[in-house]
């Protein structure tokens with residue numbers, strides 16, 4: 030089976046950036062668990078601490094987190110079109126182009142990292158690499174919160190959101206295996222929740238929300 034295809038994924042989100050925002054900009058309104066875990070996370074991170082939102086897409090999670098007025102939040106994504114759109118939609122927030130597999134952000138610069146459904150195209154090799162990047166970017170005691178689709182196998186989509194040429198493969202991940210990589214990276218598991226999808230609002234897959242801490 031082919032591995033993670035960064036070029037294909039970037040092109041998929043570049044092509045579908047506007048349509049993605051039409052579908053998902055207000056999705057948190059219908060996701061009470063996601064809202065509550067982001068709010069709780071924002072309370073765990075020191076009020077002036079820098080937080081990165083990796084794979085931020087159109088920036089709605091970045092803006093939601095910033096709305097608690099507690100952190101400096103920077104939304105990061107490797108899709109330039111998504112970042113251009115996020116800047117237009119949320120001009121008060123900061124957004125930059127960055128690849129979470131080899132980030133340009135300063136080591137030890139962040140008190141927190143969130144990444145909502147950002148690792149959904151990764152194989153375990155990229156999951157492991159990304160966890161290593163997050164560990165490098167976080168200050169000791171910092172937290173990361175990320176989510177993904179739970180399961181096995183893949184789902185390849187040819188015309189994502191009916192956009193011609195927008196192709197990508199989504200990968201379902203095993204929570205214990207992801208946690209194994211997190212622990213071998215050096216993270217301490219803080220909270221792990223698997224939830225069922227919200228009927229009619231989400232793809233019918235189980236989801237995991239993981240909070241890890243870098244030891245002090």
Ligand SMILES: C[S@@+](CC[C@H](N)C(=O)[O-])C[C@H]1O[C@@H](n2cnc3c(N)ncnc32)[C@H](O)[C@@H]1O
Nearest residue numbers: 042084085086106107108127128129145146147
């Ligand atoms: C399923 S979308 C999730 C977007 C947003 N976080 C949300 O919850 O709607 C996955 C996002 O991850 C980004 N992405 C995928 N691989 C990436 C990488 N290596 N570095 C940075 N962003 C990446 C994509 O461009 C896309 O915006």
